[in-house]
Amino acid sequence: MSRYHEIESKYLLKFRNRHDFNSVISFLNDKIFITKDDMIFNENDERIISHILKRYNNNEPLPYILRRVFFYKSYFNIKKGVFIPRQDSEAMIEDIITNNKPEKVCEFFCGSGALGLSVLNNVQLKKLELIDICKKALKCAKSNIKEGNVLVLRGYFEKLIITKSKNFDLIILNPPYIDINDINVSQSVKEWEPHKAIFSKDNGLYYFNILFSKISECFSLNKKLKIYCEFGYRQKNDISKMVPHDIKVTYKKDYQKNWRYFILESKND
Numbered sequence: 001m002s003r004y005h006e007i008e009s010k011y012l013l014k015f016r017n018r019h020d021f022n023s024v025i026s027f028l029n030d031k032i033f034i035t036k037d038d039m040i041f042n043e044n045d046e047r048i049i050s051h052i053l054k055r056y057n058n059n060e061p062l063p064y065i066l067r068r069v070f071f072y073k074s075y076f077n078i079k080k081g082v083f084i085p086r087q088d089s090e091a092m093i094e095d096i097i098t099n100n101k102p103e104k105v106c107e108f109f110c111g112s113g114a115l116g117l118s119v120l121n122n123v124q125l126k127k128l129e130l131i132d133i134c135k136k137a138l139k140c141a142k143s144n145i146k147e148g149n150v151l152v153l154r155g156y157f158e159k160l161i162i163t164k165s166k167n168f169d170l171i172i173l174n175p176p177y178i179d180i181n182d183i184n185v186s187q188s189v190k191e192w193e194p195h196k197a198i199f200s201k202d203n204g205l206y207y208f209n210i211l212f213s214k215i216s217e218c219f220s221l222n223k224k225l226k227i228y229c230e231f232g233y234r235q236k237n238d239i240s241k242m243v244p245h246d247i248k249v250t251y252k253k254d255y256q257k258n259w260r261y262f263i264l265e266s267k268n269d
């Protein structure tokens with residue numbers, strides 16, 4: 001039996017799914033990954049797996065334990081206190097990358113910066129600005145910047161959205177949109193992830209209300225602007241009642257076929 005199969009038979013079933021087990025194995029083999037049969041495990045690795053399992057069994061999300069998360073096509077640094085980027089957001093990022101040629105992009109609610117930086121990694125941008133209110137998130141976002149003209153800024157969406165609309169071609173939003181009483185939120189999320197990043201008032205619709213109260217002014221200042229915004233898969237009906245008549249809205253689904261984001265454009269282009 002190869003060393004990999006030895007490790008697999010000993011530890012695979014201790015993880016909730018194969019994906020988590022694979023994440024740990026690829027974390028251990030990062031620098032020396034060859035094929036499954038040739039993977040090299042040193043003496044320390046079993047001790048590391050046991051340590052990871054202890055935290056994992058305490059419901060701690062694996063990305064916090066490994067201090068990295070795979071999003072779209074790359075790994076990003078992540079730390080406790082910062083929202084973990086979700087696969088739910090990947091369809092929106094792919095759409096931005098394949099169907100637009102923006103030069104200047106701004107991401108509000110940036111968290112780790114994984115969304116905006118994925119755009120930067122795949123489109124030639126002149127400028128990317130990442131904005132959040134959380135100092136930990138901004139530090140994490142800075143640690144994820146490898147190259148390019150990227151500015152990281154502490155600021156409130158509600159105060160800056162109109163000003164930034166003037167100066168950018170495309171704005172990315174993934175606001176907190178979960179209702180605090182939502183029973184579908186997992187125990188791990190409730191216990192470990194920052195509540196300010198997840199939950200918002202008014203049944204989770206607080207930031208959409210703000211967005212739509214300011215949107216006509218944003219487009220009056222920049223008719224070419226496009227805004228991509230993620231929402232909860234059951235919020236489409238509520239959101240569609242908020243969109244002003246002078247704004248074009250297109251709803252899109254994520255890879256799981258759930259309604260997941262909308263695109264806003266001026267009707268008077």
Ligand SMILES: C[S@@+](CC[C@H](N)C(=O)[O-])C[C@H]1O[C@@H](n2cnc3c(N)ncnc32)[C@H](O)[C@@H]1O
Nearest residue numbers: 083085109110111132133134156157174175197
């Ligand atoms: C759902 S997370 C999204 C993080 C990141 N965009 C992602 O998808 O991984 C929401 C983020 O918004 C930030 N935030 C909450 N209220 C904000 C506000 N009023 N203005 C700017 N950022 C805010 C939180 O700190 C958190 O990082």
